[in-house]
Every structure is written in structure tokens, then in C-alpha cells.
Amino acid sequence: MSKRGDMHFPVIINGLDYLHSSVSSLAGEPEGRALKYAVLHLHFAAETLFKARLELHDPAQVWMTPAKFEARRHRLGQFSSVNPKGALERLRDVVKIKNPIDPDDGALKALVDLRNRLTHFGATDTAVAVEARAIPVLDLLLTFIDEELLPHDDCDAAADAWELMETIRPLVGQIRGLVDRRLGPLGENLGPASGHTLRCLSCGHFAALVTPGNGGVRPVGCLLCGKAYDDVAEVVDAYGARSFYTAVSEGGEPPAYECAECSTGQACVVPAQTADEPDGQVLLCLMGAHPLEGICDSCKRAADLDLDMCSDCLDIRYAKF
Structure with a gap:
């Protein structure tokens, strides 16, 4: 009987795994299907990692209604969680992170709109247009991970999270739009x-x-x-x-x-x-x-x-x- 690997994705590893998938799809000259999953998995990554930072502060803050928090149900995932906008509001107002992301950020809204079209109906768009929606969010998320998430990660999987992020960084350099976005304005410096x-x-x-x-x-x-x-x-x-x-x-x-x-x-x-x-x-x-x-x-x-x-x-x- 062959041995099979079990599924084990603690919250931060789960979010970074979605990010790895998205970045892999955006690298090089992505087309159709790769762009679709780049958008979907980037949205999943952002939502999961925002909530992961909340959980590091207080698991109850991940719940839609923190006062109803129960540790057992939390471990089993049997609860309604806060939405991404609410998570960003709590990161700003409750956790008071140093560099909060605007809950009404236009780039995030544009990505959510595209993700909703893909999930509930369908979407047709140019590759450039899709990248234009994904890359600003990826830019925000990479900064959030390096400044607000990994430095505060003290869970059992922290070392694995750092190691997984190291596999993502080389792929970042292969996303032409992100390279231009990040390095272009820094040219004078x-x-x-x-x-x-x-x-x-x-x-x-x-x-x-x-x-x-x-x-x-x-x-x-x-x-x-x-x-x-x-x-x-x-x-x-x-x-x-x-x-x-x-x-x-x-x-x-x-x-x-x-x-x-x-x-x-x-x-x-x-x-x-x-x-x-x-x-x-x-x-x-x-x-x-x-x-x-x-x-x-x-x-x-x-x-x-x-x-x-x-x-x-x-x-x-x-x-x-």
C-alpha cells in the first residue's frame, strides 16, 4: 500500500501557498487560464493572510462577532469569519499595525470585482488588464507580509512560513509588471x-x-x-x-x-x-x-x-x- 501525504495547511502556510500559486501564474508571459488562477489565488491569499495577522493578535478577531468566540469551534472552522474589508478595519483599529492598508483601497476593490465575475459568472479581458488589477494588490500584499505578518509570526509553523516565502521571492523577479511598478519610481534613488x-x-x-x-x-x-x-x-x-x-x-x-x-x-x-x-x-x-x-x-x-x-x-x- 503506497504512502500518501496528509493535508496540513496552518493558516499562514495556507495563505502563502495561495500566494505561491498566484505568483507562479503571473511569472513570465501568462495567458488565459494562468491569469484566471493568478486572480483567484491572489484574492484567497490576501483574505487568508489578513485574517492570519488578526489571529496572531487575537483569534476572536477573526470571527464575524468576536464576543461569540469559542476555541473548539475555531479549531474546527465552524464559524463565520470577518470579511476582508472588516479584517483590514480591525488590523487598523484593533491591532493598530504600523502601516495599515486602506480597507477601501481601489486596487483591492478592482481585484474583488474581477474575482466575483470569475467565480459567479465568467470574465473576458485582456492579459494586460488582468495584470493591471493583480499587480497593485500583489505589491500591497508583499509589503504586508514582510512588515506586518512574518515578523510577528510565533506559531509552530513560523520557520516553514519563512522558508516558503523564500521560494516565492525568486518568482517575484519574473513578474515584469511588478518589477516595473516597484523599481520604476525608485530609479532616482x-x-x-x-x-x-x-x-x-x-x-x-x-x-x-x-x-x-x-x-x-x-x-x-x-x-x-x-x-x-x-x-x-x-x-x-x-x-x-x-x-x-x-x-x-x-x-x-x-x-x-x-x-x-x-x-x-x-x-x-x-x-x-x-x-x-x-x-x-x-x-x-x-x-x-x-x-x-x-x-x-x-x-x-x-x-x-x-x-x-x-x-x-x-x-x-x-x-x-
């Missing part, structure tokens, strides 16, 4: 930052901005797919060409260097592709968000070189004369 903008390892676009000085924020965050790293060490681990262990045990170049210009005492300089140098590699300081010329022959730190040495080592050499 990304232009001056091109020297410290990395290729995102998740979505593949040059949109992973290095934050100079950090200041308590994450050192690298992708403006397109939302992939972020908690600290410099995590960025070094992701972008470093090889591990420190391999470098020590087998010899060769380490994955990161100290920065002689910032004098951080931390391995924070990685060789990486930047928007300025998409086909090459630049020694980029993740603390100061600036490129370095090379490696000092004396102290082996990354630096702006003079006679193949950093300014500190050069001063020491001249001090001997």
Missing part, C-alpha cells in the same frame, strides 16, 4: 546608490541596497522582492565566495575582509557584483556602503591603496625613516 546596490540573490535583480552605517536597520534589503539580512555576518555568509573555514583549511582568498577605511575590526568587505559593475566584482564595504580599491599587501585589509598599501600601513612604513 537607486541611480546615486548604484555603487552600493547588489544583485539580489533571491530575485536576481540589482535592487539589494546596502544601508551605510546600518543604524539599527538591516544592512542589505532588496527593494523588489523584500529579501533582507539581519546583520553583516549574514550578508557575508550569503555573498561571500567561500567560507572562512575553507579559506583557512585550504588556503586562498577569504570570503570577506576588514575595511581599513572604516576601521571596524569586522570582516565586512565582500567581493560582489554591483549595479555599477554588473559583470565584474567590486570590493564593497557593507558597513560604509563604499567600494575599495584592493587588499593591502601588509595588513591584508581592504583599502584605497597607495603603493599597494593602506594609509595606516604606509604611515607606519614612513615613520621608520
